[in-house]
Amino acid sequence: MGVQRKLDVVLDSVKRLLRMGATANLVNLLQKQHPADLAQVFSDLVERDRQAAFDVLVERNTRLAMEAASELGPEAAAHLLSDRSAEDIAHLLQELESDDQAAIVDYLPDDLSSAVRDLIRKKEGDDVDSLLEYAEQTAGRIMNPNVFALSEDLTVGESIAALQSARDVEMVFYLYVMDGRRHLVGVVSLRRLLLVSPETPLKRIMTADVMSVRVETDQEEVARMVASYNLLAIPVVDEENKLVGIITVDDVIDVIKDEATEDLYRLAGVAGDERVFTPAGESLKKRLPWLVVNLATAFLAASVVKLFEGTISQVTALAVFMPIVAGMGGNAATQTLTVIVRGIALGELSWSNTKKALLKEALVGLGNGLACGTIAAFGAWALQGNPALGAVLALAMIINMFVAATAGTLIPLALRALKIDPALASSVFITTLTDVFGFLSFLGLGTVFLRYLHVV
Amino acid sequence: MGVQRKLDVVLDSVKRLLRMGATANLVNLLQKQHPADLAQVFSDLVERDRQAAFDVLVERNTRLAMEAASELGPEAAAHLLSDRSAEDIAHLLQELESDDQAAIVDYLPDDLSSAVRDLIRKKEGDDVDSLLEYAEQTAGRIMNPNVFALSEDLTVGESIAALQSARDVEMVFYLYVMDGRRHLVGVVSLRRLLLVSPETPLKRIMTADVMSVRVETDQEEVARMVASYNLLAIPVVDEENKLVGIITVDDVIDVIKDEATEDLYRLAGVAGDERVFTPAGESLKKRLPWLVVNLATAFLAASVVKLFEGTISQVTALAVFMPIVAGMGGNAATQTLTVIVRGIALGELSWSNTKKALLKEALVGLGNGLACGTIAAFGAWALQGNPALGAVLALAMIINMFVAATAGTLIPLALRALKIDPALASSVFITTLTDVFGFLSFLGLGTVFLRYLHVV
Numbered sequence: 001m002g003v004q005r006k007l008d009v010v011l012d013s014v015k016r017l018l019r020m021g022a023t024a025n026l027v028n029l030l031q032k033q034h035p036a037d038l039a040q041v042f043s044d045l046v047e048r049d050r051q052a053a054f055d056v057l058v059e060r061n062t063r064l065a066m067e068a069a070s071e072l073g074p075e076a077a078a079h080l081l082s083d084r085s086a087e088d089i090a091h092l093l094q095e096l097e098s099d100d101q102a103a104i105v106d107y108l109p110d111d112l113s114s115a116v117r118d119l120i121r122k123k124e125g126d127d128v129d130s131l132l133e134y135a136e137q138t139a140g141r142i143m144n145p146n147v148f149a150l151s152e153d154l155t156v157g158e159s160i161a162a163l164q165s166a167r168d169v170e171m172v173f174y175l176y177v178m179d180g181r182r183h184l185v186g187v188v189s190l191r192r193l194l195l196v197s198p199e200t201p202l203k204r205i206m207t208a209d210v211m212s213v214r215v216e217t218d219q220e221e222v223a224r225m226v227a228s229y230n231l232l233a234i235p236v237v238d239e240e241n242k243l244v245g246i247i248t249v250d251d252v253i254d255v256i257k258d259e260a261t262e263d264l265y266r267l268a269g270v271a272g273d274e275r276v277f278t279p280a281g282e283s284l285k286k287r288l289p290w291l292v293v294n295l296a297t298a299f300l301a302a303s304v305v306k307l308f309e310g311t312i313s314q315v316t317a318l319a320v321f322m323p324i325v326a327g328m329g330g331n332a333a334t335q336t337l338t339v340i341v342r343g344i345a346l347g348e349l350s351w352s353n354t355k356k357a358l359l360k361e362a363l364v365g366l367g368n369g370l371a372c373g374t375i376a377a378f379g380a381w382a383l384q385g386n387p388a389l390g391a392v393l394a395l396a397m398i399i400n401m402f403v404a405a406t407a408g409t410l411i412p413l414a415l416r417a418l419k420i421d422p423a424l425a426s427s428v429f430i431t432t433l434t435d436v437f438g439f440l441s442f443l444g445l446g447t448v449f450l451r452y453l454h455v456v
Numbered sequence: 457m458g459v460q461r462k463l464d465v466v467l468d469s470v471k472r473l474l475r476m477g478a479t480a481n482l483v484n485l486l487q488k489q490h491p492a493d494l495a496q497v498f499s500d501l502v503e504r505d506r507q508a509a510f511d512v513l514v515e516r517n518t519r520l521a522m523e524a525a526s527e528l529g530p531e532a533a534a535h536l537l538s539d540r541s542a543e544d545i546a547h548l549l550q551e552l553e554s555d556d557q558a559a560i561v562d563y564l565p566d567d568l569s570s571a572v573r574d575l576i577r578k579k580e581g582d583d584v585d586s587l588l589e590y591a592e593q594t595a596g597r598i599m600n601p602n603v604f605a606l607s608e609d610l611t612v613g614e615s616i617a618a619l620q621s622a623r624d625v626e627m628v629f630y631l632y633v634m635d636g637r638r639h640l641v642g643v644v645s646l647r648r649l650l651l652v653s654p655e656t657p658l659k660r661i662m663t664a665d666v667m668s669v670r671v672e673t674d675q676e677e678v679a680r681m682v683a684s685y686n687l688l689a690i691p692v693v694d695e696e697n698k699l700v701g702i703i704t705v706d707d708v709i710d711v712i713k714d715e716a717t718e719d720l721y722r723l724a725g726v727a728g729d730e731r732v733f734t735p736a737g738e739s740l741k742k743r744l745p746w747l748v749v750n751l752a753t754a755f756l757a758a759s760v761v762k763l764f765e766g767t768i769s770q771v772t773a774l775a776v777f778m779p780i781v782a783g784m785g786g787n788a789a790t791q792t793l794t795v796i797v798r799g800i801a802l803g804e805l806s807w808s809n810t811k812k813a814l815l816k817e818a819l820v821g822l823g824n825g826l827a828c829g830t831i832a833a834f835g836a837w838a839l840q841g842n843p844a845l846g847a848v849l850a851l852a853m854i855i856n857m858f859v860a861a862t863a864g865t866l867i868p869l870a871l872r873a874l875k876i877d878p879a880l881a882s883s884v885f886i887t888t889l890t891d892v893f894g895f896l897s898f899l900g901l902g903t904v905f906l907r908y909l910h911v912v
Binding site: 034036037039040043044046071160163164173190191193194195226227228229230232249250252253254256257260261263264265267268269270274275276277279280283284287288290291292294295298299301302303305306309312313316317318319320321322323324326327328331332334335337338339340342343346347348349350353356357360363364367368371372375376379383431435439 | 492495647650712713719740751755757772775783784799809823
């Protein structure tokens with residue numbers, strides 16, 4: 001039975017038990033699930049059921065309930081907790097790692113958030129609080145401050161003993177080694193400890209050249225390092241090279257997913273943090289500004305058409321085919337743009353190879369323009385019975401698709417040079433350009449060759 | 457000095473040394489780099505320089521050269537090797553893990569590929585060959601068959617001794633436990649071995665409930681499991697539950713990146729395996745079919761406009777504003793579509809919550825339509841001096857943006873139900889729909905209220 005199939009069965013049972021009010025059975029069922037599976041089940045429940053299931057479970061197995069909530073994402077977790085008192089929330093949050101705590105506290109309503117933060121600070125020092133002081137999307141924000149590290153003066157035997165008595169530390173596959181002032185000086189893999197005699201000083205077997213990131217390093221850079229060097233974790237240091245935290249590969253996977261979503265969203269004009277079930281009002285607020293910007297550019301394109309009203313009134317067939325020119329330019333530009341933006345994100349495009357990329361895209365644009373233009377010419381001829389109209393359509397499409405391809409390459413690269421996220425702004429510029437240029441070339445050529453088009 | 461900055465310096469030096477023909481210095485410099493960094497440097501070099509640098513390095517440090525080539529991606533690696541003899545390639549490939557070997561062999565020209573495969577089979581058994589027998593994008597294809605596993609009859613002490621003598625095995629952080637017939641029966645973490653006495657039987661401390669995937673499991677499903685259960689590796693078993701390989705988290709990261717690229721590309725009508733420097737001819741062949749499909753749908757939309765040629769000839773202002781209705785519908789639909797497609801990919805959307813998503817998107821579509829329609833109405837009034845035209849524009853936009861939002865939700869969900877990738881086909885359907893519906897509603901309303909529009 002596949003994982004998905006199994007979860008569907010669990011989901012159905014949860015719904016049934018909720019309906020029946022069979023709390024004891026419900027808790028029994030929920031307790032048997034992995035937190036990630038529970039999160040999946042929660043996300044499939046309607047909001048009221050999800051809250052009810054969470055409330056039941058949290059009384060009986062606080063850790064599991066909180067872990068599942070955390071897996072759902074910090075926003076959803078904050079929502080599940082938001083009806084409770086600050087004291088209650090602070091108490092429940094203790095079940096989680098401090099990086100997860102910080103993420104959730106961030107999403108609570110403002111008053112509650114600061115009250116909870118005060119309580120947590122009183123209770124367990126300021127791990128969570130200090131995490132929240134780092135800028136969003138930095139290593140400091142996503143790291144776990146609870147990192148297992150050893151003094152360089154220990155022997156291998158002492159290190160193994162320390163490891164045996166350590167509880168609840170994340171990722172003890174790499175052991176980081178510090179000097180007397182907590183400076184990160186080396187790393188030893190757990191496996192290496194097994195290969196040498198217990199009296200060996202740690203200093204002798206550690207790798208001194210340890211990769212690390214700074215607290216202010218962008219999370220995308222962290223992800224890139226972990227991915228390209230195939231690391232399982234990377235230590236985080238402050239400006240004095242003191243070890244302050246660890247970022248593990250599972251956090252990096254979340255970052256990679258979020259960044260991919262962000263790129264995808266930005267190309268479509270959607271805010272990076274929007275999800276399927278973001279409330280309608282919020283989604284509207286997030287999407288409308290981008291639509292209004294597009295509306296403004298659409299009016300720009302419309303005013304180009306307006307310049308040619310005289311021509312259109314003489315040959316209305318031009319109005320029939322003008323959306324084809326603009327639309328096909330837009331499609332070709334989107335293809336180019338997507339390849340280029342992803343190439344930038346994956347680090348495949350650098351300054352040195354820009355010319356090569358431009359040349360390639362220009363060629364592809366020209367080829368696509370020739371092919372599509374020719375097909376469209378025959379289509380228009382068949383539909384309208386006028387070969388001259390077909391020729392004008394083909395020529396306009398070739399021009400516009402060539403422009404689309406070169407602009408689709410240059411605009412994201414230019415935006416990157418200006419330190420603007422190419423995924424964010426490129427598509428608006430490109431749409432405007434292909435619309436304006438499409439109408440201009442088609443209606444312009446139509447005006448020039450007007451006398452050949454009259455014979456309809 | 458940041459990583460990128462450092463690599464730029466290395467890149468400049470490599471170029472200089474290549475120009476000077478200073479082979480010894482070049483090898484010295486290259487040898488100091490991490491394979492991932494070398495791959496980055498290689499990718500920034502023009503093709504001739506890349507080949508020259510690789511050829512120099514491969515003579516002196518075969519492993520590093522091959523690892524860097526492999527990091528560049530199997531296609532690029534195959535290209536770097538393609539001028540060599542089959543014997544030579546088979547020899548060089550030995551430096552790599554068999555999953556990486558298989559990926560590269562796959563991209564060699566056909567003749568060379570089968571010759572190399574024969575040679576490898578003779579040399580080191582059929583690990584590589586059997587990997588190639590699994591379907592693409594399955595666990596079997598991306599797994600490493602070289603997995604470290606122990607017999608359940610061993611003690612902890614014997615296991616540690618086995619571990620100490622094992623060389624070159626991937627990821628020995630989890631130790632998989634097999635019965636006498638290689639059936640996967642349990643897992644022990646390396647850390648756990650350290651916590652118990654050497655005489656303890658492995659059987660007693662292993663976790664019997666070990667998560668695994670089958671060779672034919674889709675790589676996306678593998679990635680989802682590793683990510684949601686925060687695993688560092690997952691064992692791969694055959695149909696008899698015999699352990700045949702391991703997939704590590706670094707492979708999973710590659711899968712996640714590739715799948716994100718694929719989704720992004722499919723929404724834009726680009727083939728998943730296209731990269732920035734795919735040759736122009738190949739790119740053209742990959743992109744043109746999608747453009748031709750779009751061209752056909754554009755003609756469909758054009759024939760809707762053609763129905764209203766009579767109306768347009770009386771009020772040419774309709775031709776000015778009709779692209780706005782279609783375009784804004786398209787923009788709104790793209791936003792919805794992106795959120796829904798990503799929601800499906802991230803597993804946030806299931807059957808049970810579809811209605812909720814639809815309701816939300818319909819509301820957002822209506823809200824966006826009202827807002828944008830109102831703005832556009834005033835814009836058209838100002839531009840054209842006719843309030844009735846503004847009203848018709850607003851009404852058409854509200855209708856079209858509402859349709860766009862509901863269709864943007866339903867179409868990807870319907871495609872998923874039909875087992876068609878929603879990212880692949882949704883955007884064509886949506887564009888057609890918003891164009892056809894946009895023209896139909898605007899020009900239709902224009903025809904109905906024609907007598908109010910004449911007063912220009």
